[in-house]
Structure formats: structure tokens, C-alpha cells
Amino acid sequence: MRSCCQTSRPRGAPATGRIGFQASNGQAAGATLQPCVPAPPAMADPQTAPKTCPGCGAKLPDVALSICPYCVTPLGLDTGKTEEGESPFAGRLQRLLAHADLPDAMAWSPPEGPEFIRGGQLVFRGKLALTVGALAALAGIVLAGGPASVVAAIGYAIALGGVWLLIQGKRVTQASVQAELLRRPGVIADRRSETNLKGLGGSTDYYFLIEFEGGVRGEFLWPGRGVNEEPYPSNLPGVAYTRGVELVHFKHIRV
Numbered sequence: 001m002r003s004c005c006q007t008s009r010p011r012g013a014p015a016t017g018r019i020g021f022q023a024s025n026g027q028a029a030g031a032t033l034q035p036c037v038p039a040p041p042a043m044a045d046p047q048t049a050p051k052t053c054p055g056c057g058a059k060l061p062d063v064a065l066s067i068c069p070y071c072v073t074p075l076g077l078d079t080g081k082t083e084e085g086e087s088p089f090a091g092r093l094q095r096l097l098a099h100a101d102l103p104d105a106m107a108w109s110p111p112e113g114p115e116f117i118r119g120g121q122l123v124f125r126g127k128l129a130l131t132v133g134a135l136a137a138l139a140g141i142v143l144a145g146g147p148a149s150v151v152a153a154i155g156y157a158i159a160l161g162g163v164w165l166l167i168q169g170k171r172v173t174q175a176s177v178q179a180e181l182l183r184r185p186g187v188i189a190d191r192r193s194e195t196n197l198k199g200l201g202g203s204t205d206y207y208f209l210i211e212f213e214g215g216v217r218g219e220f221l222w223p224g225r226g227v228n229e230e231p232y233p234s235n236l237p238g239v240a241y242t243r244g245v246e247l248v249h250f251k252h253i254r255v
């Protein structure tokens, strides 16, 4: 079906029959064209709610928030209260804030995520390749015909590969901890997952919708850790350790 937006035609072009468009009551309308206005978004006012955070550049949820859920930059939009009234998690958040285990959890630092570990592995392999390459080059120079020998050249190449791995690994490690680690009491309100098929393997990314104090909500990525670590269930109260849009860890506190 043709939408009302497609009814404009170049000046002078012949009108082919009736301009077909549906009136809002579902019946075909005749000559009177209504202005073509896109349907307003159901939630936030697009004039006031920014699409991305001015602090960290993360994509913001479609609701007016007082602070960015990912870097806690104030957004100048004071809401927190939804049309449905108080959040169903508000009571648990209050009990969480008064809980005796909270200070310890807020002082704790979780192990870093999979990207940090991957960076460390690249650095390790880089150092290994650098050592093997240097030894091969040395053997080539001393035993197999000097600095221009084939064995020495292979050693140089392996060592160069090692340097490249070292640089990549350091870059991955630094990027993984670039966003500040935030520790906040919250409740996992919802979760979803996306499975990426890659070659024979594949990985699953989990997205957790976490609600913090004042009704601030954000969806955080938690890359799957394989079969050894279960993703967190919904409706879980505790402390969320986040870096930007990534959930590094969630520590359960029973309330």
C-alpha cells in the first residue's frame, strides 16, 4: 500500500488517476490531503530526550532519564517517575541501600571481563613469539650463516610478529578498562541474549536491563563466558559493576 508520504509528484507531471491514501478511519479519502506527519514516538519527547549521551556517546534508552546509566553524566532531564507511578523495584532498592552487606560489595573490585583477558593472552603470545624469534635470529647469525641467512630472517619475522601481538594486546587491554568502573546498587529488571554464529563455534552476548536508584535504567552487555559461568537471572538485587555499556560483574545481595 502506498503511504501518504509518496503522493508528491514533480511539478507538471501528469497525475495518474486518484491520489490514493487512507484516511485515519480506514476509508479511502478523496481530494483533501492531510499533512503527512510521522507518528510520534510512544515514549520520550524527541525534542528534549537526547539520543546519545553527551558524556560517553552511548546510545540512550527511549525514556527521559536524569542521568546517563552508563557514565552517570547528568542529562538535565528530571524524571525517574514513570506514568505507571513508582517502579516495582523501588522497595527492593530501598532495602538494598540499607543492607549490611552493601558497604563491602561497594568496596570490592570484580575480575575484569573477557576483553581484558583476551588482551593479556595476546601480550603473553607476543612475548613468547618475541623470545622464540630472537633465539632463532641469534641461532641463524651464530650457527647458520650470519645475519643475512634464511634462519636469521625467519627469526626476525617471528620477532616482528611478536611485537605486533604485544602492541595489539596492550591496546585491547587498555580499551577494555578505559571506561571508569562504576559500582551501583541495582536490580536486574530484565535480560535478553543474542547468539553470534562464527565458524564452528559461536558466542552468546547477554543484555541485562538494570534499574538503579531514582528509576534510572540502562541495558548492559555481558559477553557470555562459556559454559562454566551461568548468566545472572532476572529479578536479581545486588551491586552492578559496570564499565560504560558493559556489565563486568553483578554481585547478588539477598534482600
Ligand SMILES: [Zn+2]
Binding pocket: 053, 054, 055, 056, 057, 058, 068, 069, 070, 071, 072, 073
Ligand atoms: Zn554516558
